Amino acid sequence: MTATAVYSLLNKKENAHEDPIYSCVWTRTIDTDDPKKSQDYLVTGGLDNLVKVWILENNRLELLHTLEGHCMAVVSVAVSPDGHIIASSSLDTTLIIWELTSGFKVHEIEMGGTDVWKVAFSPTGTQVVSGSHxxxxxxxxxxKNNIDRILDTRGKFALCVAWSRSGQYIASGSVDGAVHIFNAAQGMLVHTIQAHTQLVRSVHFSPNSKLLLTASNDGFVKVFDVASGSELRKTSFKAWVLSARYSPDGSVCVRQRLLITMTVPMTDKRVLCVTVPVVASCARHRSRRGC
Known part of the structure; x- marks a missing residue:
C-alpha cells in the first residue's frame, strides 16, 4: 500500500533548508510553572551545515532558531527526553550540544576523526549513542565527556541509532538494510533483522518501547515488534525516506489500529507531517498513556 492511500498531511514547509534535509526530530517541552502548558517543536539538520528549530503550533511551522557551528553537513539531530537539549552530529566529526529554547551552544565535542553519524539520547539525557563506519x-x-562503552553489531556501517524510552534497548540500522537491537544494560545483541533491501536511514522506538519504526532508501517505512523482531506493517513512499519518528504523545488507538504521527524529511527539501495507521490490536500494543 502506498503512502498516498493512508496518510493525512498536517503541514508542508517548502524550502525549509537550502539543501536536502538529513534529519528531523519532533519534540515537546512542558512549562515547569504550569505543567498544563506545552510547546511542540521540530528540529532539522541539513546538508547546508545548519540546525534549525521550528515552533509547531496549530499545524503551522514557524522558524525559531538557525544554529550555526558545523562546517560540514549535519547528518543527525537528537533532543533530550526533557526537550531542552539538542545534540547534533556532522560530517566534520564534531558533536555539538545546544539549548533548544535559547539556541545557545553548550559545548562542542571533537571526536578525533572518528565518523559520528546518527546520534540518540539515553532516557536520562546524560548519554548519547552514535553509529560509525x-x-x-x-x-x-x-x-563526563568520555566513552562509556562500545556495542558491536558485527555488521556494516551503522547509519542510524535509537535508544528506547524504557532504557532497555538500543537499535541501529545499517547500509546493507539490516537492523540490530541490543539489550542496553547487558550490551548483548538481541535481534539482527534483514529489514530493508537498501540502507536504513532511521530507527525509532514507540513511547512504550514495544515497537520499532524504520525508514529506508528503498522507500519503505516499517514497524517491527521489539520482543519478537517480527514485521507488523510497511508503508511505501515514492522517494527515499530519510527519517520517520513517533510523536512525543505516543500512539492513538482508533478502530483497533495504531496511528503513528511522524515527520518525514524528504530529499526535495520538504518536511511532511503525516499520520500513518499501523495494523495492531490495542490489547497487544497498548501505550503507557493508554488507548
Whole structure:
C-alpha cells in the first residue's frame, strides 16, 4: 500500500533548508510553572551545515532558531527526553550540544576523526549513542565527556541509532538494510533483522518501547515488534525516506489500529507531517498513556 492511500498531511514547509534535509526530530517541552502548558517543536539538520528549530503550533511551522557551528553537513539531530537539549552530529566529526529554547551552544565535542553519524539520547539525557563506519555503536557520557562503552553489531556501517524510552534497548540500522537491537544494560545483541533491501536511514522506538519504526532508501517505512523482531506493517513512499519518528504523545488507538504521527524529511527539501495507521490490536500494543 502506498503512502498516498493512508496518510493525512498536517503541514508542508517548502524550502525549509537550502539543501536536502538529513534529519528531523519532533519534540515537546512542558512549562515547569504550569505543567498544563506545552510547546511542540521540530528540529532539522541539513546538508547546508545548519540546525534549525521550528515552533509547531496549530499545524503551522514557524522558524525559531538557525544554529550555526558545523562546517560540514549535519547528518543527525537528537533532543533530550526533557526537550531542552539538542545534540547534533556532522560530517566534520564534531558533536555539538545546544539549548533548544535559547539556541545557545553548550559545548562542542571533537571526536578525533572518528565518523559520528546518527546520534540518540539515553532516557536520562546524560548519554548519547552514535553509529560509525565500523558497524560499532559508541555510547558517550556527555557530562563526563568520555566513552562509556562500545556495542558491536558485527555488521556494516551503522547509519542510524535509537535508544528506547524504557532504557532497555538500543537499535541501529545499517547500509546493507539490516537492523540490530541490543539489550542496553547487558550490551548483548538481541535481534539482527534483514529489514530493508537498501540502507536504513532511521530507527525509532514507540513511547512504550514495544515497537520499532524504520525508514529506508528503498522507500519503505516499517514497524517491527521489539520482543519478537517480527514485521507488523510497511508503508511505501515514492522517494527515499530519510527519517520517520513517533510523536512525543505516543500512539492513538482508533478502530483497533495504531496511528503513528511522524515527520518525514524528504530529499526535495520538504518536511511532511503525516499520520500513518499501523495494523495492531490495542490489547497487544497498548501505550503507557493508554488507548
Amino acid at each position: 565500523t558497524g560499532k555503536l559508541t555510547v558517550y557520557d556527555i557530562v
